Amino acid sequence: MAGRYRSPLTWADVTPKSLYMNRRQIMAGGGAMLGAGLIGGEAQAQGDLEPNTWEHITTYNNFYEFGTGKTDPAEHAHRMTIEPWSIEIDGLVDNPGTYSFEQVMDGMTVEERIYRLRCVEAWSMIVPWNGFELADLLNRVGVQDGARYVAFETLLRPEEMPGTRFPVLDWPYVEGLRLDEAMHPLTIMATGIYGEPMPNQNGAPIRLVVPWKYGFKSIKSIVRMTLTADEPPTSWNVANAREYGFYSNVNPNVDHPRWSQATERQIGAGIFAGRIPTLMFNGYEEEVAHLYEGMDLTVHY
Ligand SMILES: Nc1nc2c(c(=O)[nH]1)N[C@H]1C(S)=C(S)[C@@H](COP(=O)(O)O)O[C@H]1N2
Ligand SMILES: [Mo]
Numbered sequence: 001m002a003g004r005y006r007s008p009l010t011w012a013d014v015t016p017k018s019l020y021m022n023r024r025q026i027m028a029g030g031g032a033m034l035g036a037g038l039i040g041g042e043a044q045a046q047g048d049l050e051p052n053t054w055e056h057i058t059t060y061n062n063f064y065e066f067g068t069g070k071t072d073p074a075e076h077a078h079r080m081t082i083e084p085w086s087i088e089i090d091g092l093v094d095n096p097g098t099y100s101f102e103q104v105m106d107g108m109t110v111e112e113r114i115y116r117l118r119c120v121e122a123w124s125m126i127v128p129w130n131g132f133e134l135a136d137l138l139n140r141v142g143v144q145d146g147a148r149y150v151a152f153e154t155l156l157r158p159e160e161m162p163g164t165r166f167p168v169l170d171w172p173y174v175e176g177l178r179l180d181e182a183m184h185p186l187t188i189m190a191t192g193i194y195g196e197p198m199p200n201q202n203g204a205p206i207r208l209v210v211p212w213k214y215g216f217k218s219i220k221s222i223v224r225m226t227l228t229a230d231e232p233p234t235s236w237n238v239a240n241a242r243e244y245g246f247y248s249n250v251n252p253n254v255d256h257p258r259w260s261q262a263t264e265r266q267i268g269a270g271i272f273a274g275r276i277p278t279l280m281f282n283g284y285e286e287e288v289a290h291l292y293e294g295m296d297l298t299v300h301y
Pocket of ligand 1: 057060061062063064065117118119120154173201202203214215216217218219220221
């Protein structure tokens, strides 16, 4: 392995922090920027962010590399080898290289963030993620002038991923964010759920979580990140550009061509619970609306 490291990260210039905020601290308001503390009053009013059960979060998944059924990932993702794991970080960065998972985690501030995950299929669940801000990692590798986007890529290992034998998507799964979206403090690299290491079906060992965008932007099991000048391709946009744009911000006013985005079904709420209204930017409007000032979100969907 050692020979593969082109440019090992040295975090020497960074003060290591090992703060881990547990849920109680966050709920008590210990972190103004965290979880429930961040969402607006409107979101609070439709029900506080009471997390879904471990069972729901780990058995109702989208991870097409393991099949397109909701229970396929729970059934097959155990076949994915996650040790050792490394992430290649390249493109317009000062310190490109192949970093082991351990190097990436070294000194990172892992916190719990309770976010709603809103799927484009119009269901949602509340997940207590553990992770660190993507901005912290990007700052460490040094983003160069001229970088305007971050491209992400998922592991592609057909012998461990039965779903990739079918051309459902253009494998490997790829996603992208504009640099300011990637640097936003709500954007995290998640490495666990409920304080446990990330289950394979949820994107072990490390995945993106962007709470104001549809679930598919939150790419799982990341093996590569590339800083680019141009907007990178994204798997769902490549598969069907009319239905899935680059931005894919949660927006109750812009329907998917085949169904409404105005409401959502809460996974685990019970069959009598009824649908709830979907909030602009998934309830994070105050925090992120400024990123899209002057953009027509019906064009840039
Ligand atoms: N690599 C990869 N990442 C992915 C997907 C996928 O199929 N492959 N599905 C996306 C979709 S559509 C959703 S809704 C979320 C689901 O995350 P969860 O299973 O942890 O709830 O993962 C996203 N990330
Ligand atoms: Mo999704």
